[in-house]
Amino acid sequence: MPTFGNAQLKLLEKLCNASAVSGDEGEVRKIILEELKGRGGDTRVDALGNVLVTHPGSGKKRLKVMLTAHMDEVGFMLVADDGEGLFRFETVGGMDIRQLPGKAVLVGKEHLPGVIGARPIHLTTAEELRQKIPLDALRIDIGPAGGKVFPGDRATFATRFQRNGPVLIAKALDNRLGIVTLLELFKNAPTNIDLLVAFTVQEEIGLRGARVAAYTFNPDLAITVDATPANDLPTWDGEENISYNTKLGLGPAIYIADSSTLCDPRLVRHLSETARLGKLPFQIRQPGGGGTDAGSIHMARAGIPSVSVSVPHRYSHTAASIARMDDWKNTYSLLQAALSRITPELLESGRA
Amino acid sequence: MTDITPFLKKLLTAPGLSGYEDPAAEIISACWTPLVQETSRGKAGSLHGIQRGTGASPRPSVMIATHMDAIGLMVTGISDSFLRLTDVGGVDPRVLPGTLVTVYASGAGTAHPIPGVVIQPPVRLLPPEIGLNPVPLEYLFVDTGLPRRQIEKIVRVGDLVSFAQPPIELSGETISGHTLDNRASVAALTVCLEELQSRPHVWDVWAVASAQEEVGAIGAIGSTFELRPSIAIVLDVTWAKGPGTNDWNSSPMGKGPTLCMGPNIHPALHKAMKDLADRLEIPYGLEYAPRHTGTDGYSTQVSAEGVPTLVMGIPLRYMHTPVEVVAVKDIQRAGRLLAEFIAGLSADFMEKITWDD
Numbered sequence: 001m002p003t004f005g006n007a008q009l010k011l012l013e014k015l016c017n018a019s020a021v022s023g024d025e026g027e028v029r030k031i032i033l034e035e036l037k038g039r040g041g042d043t044r045v046d047a048l049g050n051v052l053v054t055h056p057g058s059g060k061k062r063l064k065v066m067l068t069a070h071m072d073e074v075g076f077m078l079v080a081d082d083g084e085g086l087f088r089f090e091t092v093g094g095m096d097i098r099q100l101p102g103k104a105v106l107v108g109k110e111h112l113p114g115v116i117g118a119r120p121i122h123l124t125t126a127e128e129l130r131q132k133i134p135l136d137a138l139r140i141d142i143g144p145a146g147g148k149v150f151p152g153d154r155a156t157f158a159t160r161f162q163r164n165g166p167v168l169i170a171k172a173l174d175n176r177l178g179i180v181t182l183l184e185l186f187k188n189a190p191t192n193i194d195l196l197v198a199f200t201v202q203e204e205i206g207l208r209g210a211r212v213a214a215y216t217f218n219p220d221l222a223i224t225v226d227a228t229p230a231n232d233l234p235t236w237d238g239e240e241n242i243s244y245n246t247k248l249g250l251g252p253a254i255y256i257a258d259s260s261t262l263c264d265p266r267l268v269r270h271l272s273e274t275a276r277l278g279k280l281p282f283q284i285r286q287p288g289g290g291g292t293d294a295g296s297i298h299m300a301r302a303g304i305p306s307v308s309v310s311v312p313h314r315y316s317h318t319a320a321s322i323a324r325m326d327d328w329k330n331t332y333s334l335l336q337a338a339l340s341r342i343t344p345e346l347l348e349s350g351r352a
Numbered sequence: 353m354t355d356i357t358p359f360l361k362k363l364l365t366a367p368g369l370s371g372y373e374d375p376a377a378e379i380i381s382a383c384w385t386p387l388v389q390e391t392s393r394g395k396a397g398s399l400h401g402i403q404r405g406t407g408a409s410p411r412p413s414v415m416i417a418t419h420m421d422a423i424g425l426m427v428t429g430i431s432d433s434f435l436r437l438t439d440v441g442g443v444d445p446r447v448l449p450g451t452l453v454t455v456y457a458s459g460a461g462t463a464h465p466i467p468g469v470v471i472q473p474p475v476r477l478l479p480p481e482i483g484l485n486p487v488p489l490e491y492l493f494v495d496t497g498l499p500r501r502q503i504e505k506i507v508r509v510g511d512l513v514s515f516a517q518p519p520i521e522l523s524g525e526t527i528s529g530h531t532l533d534n535r536a537s538v539a540a541l542t543v544c545l546e547e548l549q550s551r552p553h554v555w556d557v558w559a560v561a562s563a564q565e566e567v568g569a570i571g572a573i574g575s576t577f578e579l580r581p582s583i584a585i586v587l588d589v590t591w592a593k594g595p596g597t598n599d600w601n602s603s604p605m606g607k608g609p610t611l612c613m614g615p616n617i618h619p620a621l622h623k624a625m626k627d628l629a630d631r632l633e634i635p636y637g638l639e640y641a642p643r644h645t646g647t648d649g650y651s652t653q654v655s656a657e658g659v660p661t662l663v664m665g666i667p668l669r670y671m672h673t674p675v676e677v678v679a680v681k682d683i684q685r686a687g688r689l690l691a692e693f694i695a696g697l698s699a700d701f702m703e704k705i706t707w708d709d
Contacts, residue, residue, distance in 0.1 A: 085523055086595060098472060098486060102447030102673040104520055104528070113520045115528045115677065117670030119596035121444040122646065132486050133446055139595040141669070141677065143522030144606055158520075159452065164467050167497030169452075231474045234431040236491055243476045249499065314495060319450035320469040322497040 004184070004329040011035070012180050013161040016170035019106060021075030021092050021154040022205045025049055028071040028179065032199050035183050046216060050209045051199040054217075055189040061344045066196045066219035066304070067185060067335075068210050068293045069178030069226065070203030073171070074317045076105065076155040078140065085146040086139045087114075089155065093204030097135050099318045104158035105140055108149040113158060114142040157319040166325050173321045174227035175203070177311045181225050181332050190340040203293055207260070210293035214300035220347060221267060221305040224294040225335065227323070228253050228285055228310035244286065246312035248324055251281030252331035255308040258288065260295030265351050267307035274338040281330055285310065305347060309335060354546065356687075357527065357680060359383055360519075360539040364529040367456065367514035369440050370421040370567045373397050380420060380538060380561045387545040388559060396574030397563030403548055405555040407699050413556035414694060415581035415659075416544065417572050417648045418537035419565030419588065422530070423672055425453065425470070425494070425513035433500040434493035435468070435507060441566030445489040447673045448472075452516040453494055459506040466506070467516065468496040517674035524606065525680045532676040534565065536666050536683050537587040540609075543687025544694070551695040555582075565648055572648035576655035582702055583621060583660045584652035585693075587686060589678065590639055590665030600640070603667040606679035608635030609686035610665035616645040616653050618660035620705045625662060625693055634689050639665055660705050664690075 011031075020028035032051050036043050043053040051071070074093030081087055087107075091097065101118035116138050119128075140155060161170040170176075182197055189195045196217040200209035203226075214222060232247040246253040254271050255263050275282040298306035311331045313323035368376030377399045381391050388401035399420065405411045423441030430436070435455065439445075449472035456463035471494070472487045482491070494513055496503065519529035527536075538561050545559055558579045563571030565588075576584060590612075591597055592605035603610045611626055613619075629636045641663070644650055649663040666686055669677040 096449075096472075096484075098446065098484075099450045102451060102670075102675055104517060104675055113522055113528075115520070115522070115670070115675035117595060117675055117677065118444060118447050118673050120591055120671035120673075121442050122671065123591060123597060123599075123601070124444060129444065129446065130485065132484070137596055141522070141595070143524045143526045143677070144679070145524030147523050157450075162467055164497070167467075169467055169469065169497065229474075231477065233434060233471075233473045233477055233493070235477045236473070236479050241477060243474075248497070314497070315450070315469065315471055318471075320452055322469065322495060324497065 004332060008180055008184060009163065012176055015176040015179055016161045016172050019111065019154065019156040020072050021156060022072040022202045024154045025071040025201045032179065039187060046212060048209050048212055049201045050213045052213060052216060053186060053197045055186060055195040057193050058191040062192065062194050063220040063342055063344055064196055065193045065339065065342060066198060066214065066217050066222040067182055068198040068200050068213065068222065068224045068297065069182045070175050070200045070293055071179060072201055072204050073156065074204050078149065078151045078153045078155065080151055082139065084144045085142045089140050093317065095317050098132050100138055101133050103319045105155045106158045107140060107142060107155040108153040110148065112142050112147045112149055114140045116140055159320050168323045168325060169320055171319060173313050173323050174316045177227045177323060177328050178225040181335065184332055185335055185339065188336065192340060193342050200293055207293050207296040211296035211300060214297040214304055218301060219304060222294065222297045224292045224297065224308040226292045226308060226310045227313045227316065228290065229316045230312040230314050246283055246285050248312055248314060249327065250283040251327055252334050253283050253285040253310045253312050255285050256287050258290045260291035261298050261306060263307040264305035266346060266349055267305055270346055271307065271309060271334065271338050274341055275334055278337045280334050282334060356539045356543050356683060359542060360527065360535060363535045363538060364519040364531055367512060368420060368422050369424040369512050369514060370564045372512055373421050373563045376420045377561060383542060384545060384559060387549065394575045394578050396571045398571040398575040399561040400575065400579065401559040403545065403557040405553050407554035411556050412582040412702055413558055414697065415558040415560055415576065415579055415584045416541050416690060417560045417562050417575065417584060417586045417652060418541045419534045419648055420538055420561035421563055421566050422514060423566050424515060427507060427509055427511040427513060429509060430503060430507060433498060433503045434495055437489060437492060437494060437513065439489060442672055444672065445492060446486045448492055451674055453513045454516045455494060455496060455507065456512045457506040458511050459508045464506065466496050468494045471495045515674040522677060526677050527680060528675050528677045530674040530676065532668055532678045533589045533671055536589055536668065536678045540587055540666060540683045540686040543684055544690040547688060547691035548694060551691060553695050553697065554699050555694065555697045557694055562648055569648045569651040572651040573655050576652045576659055580656060581659060585662045585664065585690065586647050586649035586652060587664045588647040589668035589671065591671060592667035592669045594669040603637040603639055605667045605669060606681055608637060609682055609689065610637040610639035610667065612639045612641050612645060612663040612665060614641035614645060616641060616649040616661060617663050618705060621660055621662040628693055628696065629689055632692055634685055
């Protein structure tokens with residue numbers, strides 16, 4: 001079995017440092033298309049910008065298995081030019097505006113550097129300090145000479161990928177971790193299934209790319225690979241943290257339920273059995289909120305049995321998220337093993 | 353004049369939090385060594401360099417104070433693998449969530465830099481009254497992503513945490529980064545020292561990169577006492593006009609340094625500098641500090657028997673955030689104005705520093 005090493009890390013770094021705000025996924029799409037070049041399979045880009053690639057199997061009876069990971073990330077759109085290099089902006093995707101002041105950003109296709117400042121603390125009243133800084137008080141500042149950027153251009157946090165031993169720190173680990181995982185799964189596709197891989201757009205603003213990709217592929221089942229929050233921090237009062245969602249270091253997170261999907265129990269069982277058989281670590285994501293592309297896939301056509309598996313990571317949708325190398329590697333290993341064990345009987349078993 | 357930007361960018365990458373200025377002092381000292389006759393460290397941590405004048409001994413001397421210390425954070429405790437924090441200097445906790453930092457972990461001997469992030473815990477793990485309001489510093493953490501057993505080995509309470517935002521060049525010849533307050537002024541003083549290489553001056557010049565300004569202008573007290581300058585010129589950053597900052601107390605960025613007026617400043621010095629700037633047609637702004645200037649000038653003025661003090665400013669946006677912005681031109685102009693002022697100081701200049709009542 002191939003293992004994750006420098007090649008995969010290099011690719012992850014390149015993808016995390018690329019900008020791909022929902023609706024403007026071109027940079028990531030380009031990297032993916034380059035990676036897919038010369039690897040066989042039928043590659044196309046659909047009407048919304050999803051990258052769809054298939055790898056037919058060779059067995060007699062094969063299930064059509066769809067894998068998806070979203071290419072887009074949360075970010076910003078410039079919405080008004082105040083002159084002298086200052087721009088008003090809006091957020092794209094679920095962001096906490098308390099995470100924005102004091103950050104460096106990259107604007108537009110040319111990645112022009114800019115910053116989101118804040119009023120100096122010396123000029124801030126005690127009352128103001130108790131209030132969050134409203135979005136309409138913030139500006140992206142690219143410097144007084146301005147530059148070739150315009151309202152409508154996207155911006156992302158400028159954070160550059162770093163690795164410290166087992167630790168990965170970067171923007172957009174959600175979901176570039178999933179993208180690299182899918183690319184590797186495609187490159188090492190098993191032959192017992194027809195593998196249908198979708199790199200989707202616009203997940204962060206309503207799971208829109210996955211919906212049409214699922215229609216196009218019309219698979220027998222679908223697995224979404226994403227990155228999910230690990231809220232495994234201490235509580236303020238020292239009580240047990242009972243809403244951690246997932247924990248860093250415990251391996252891939254298998255979904256049973258989130259706010260938009262009840263995962264197909266046969267697929268949940270298949271994944272956890274695979275992990276046990278292969279002695280691979282895994283965790284069950286605490287059933288609850290959040291969601292993935294599975295939310296639109298499982299309702300496509302007449303209904304598509306779906307499940308999600310995520311790499312746990314902390315501080316999703318902020319300037320800098322944190323993941324561990326082992327959780328990512330183990331997510332790949334689990335999926336690789338799970339795909340190779342899929343037979344048509346999987347969907348003939350009971351749901352209970 | 354050589355381009356000051358590379359030196360400034362290098363200096364911005366050094367931590368040098370208040371009270372722990374060595375990493376900044378080393379970079380500044382290396383840069384100043386060819387520009388001064390001697391360098392030394394003061395008892396309170398400031399870096400002193402002297403450029404001797406041509407006048408007969410004992411010569412009058414001018415001290416140019418630019419503080420080199422940085423604001424930042426300090427570890428106050430460890431919860432699981434997460435570091436609790438306090439601030440060194442004034443930090444608005446509302447700019448911290450998502451900020452990249454470097455933790456100088458001392459547990460394994462000499463401080464070892466580890467990358468980390470200031471993080472805001474999820475709402476459910478915080479007191480319910482916080483909700484979606486700003487999270488106070490006491491509830492923020494630094495996370496390095498490393499597991500607890502490793503953190504417990506290498507991090508100690510009291511370890512320093514500095515901002516890790518790399519310097520960025522923005523359009524219009526501006527630079528953004530942390531600690532431009534006040535290393536922009538250290539760069540301006542360096543420009544001044546370079547200019548003075550080819551300009552004879554009668555007075556001795558003490559170049560001072562002062563320590564602990566952000567915690568009460570402490571280093572400047574010691575330096576003024578040790579060096580006993582005839583006059584002190586303090587160069588610090590001042591609030592630039594920009595988003596959210598447009599009141600009377602802010603100055604335009606890129607339109608020259610400011611000359612400050614107020615009780616910390618000797619009016620005769622202010623007038624001499626203003627007249628010089630007018631004569632040389634170096635653009636400047638006027639700044640008003642009705643009480644405390646919030647600079648080393650507050651200390652230099654009342655050190656020992658008292659020292660006539662002048663305070664100048666370099667306009668800077670987003671002060672005390674990791675993305676402060678300053679115009680390189682203002683740094684160069686401040687440096688040149690200082691050099692011209694020093695070159696013009698006559699042996700009898702002190703006789704002109706009088707109270708014009």
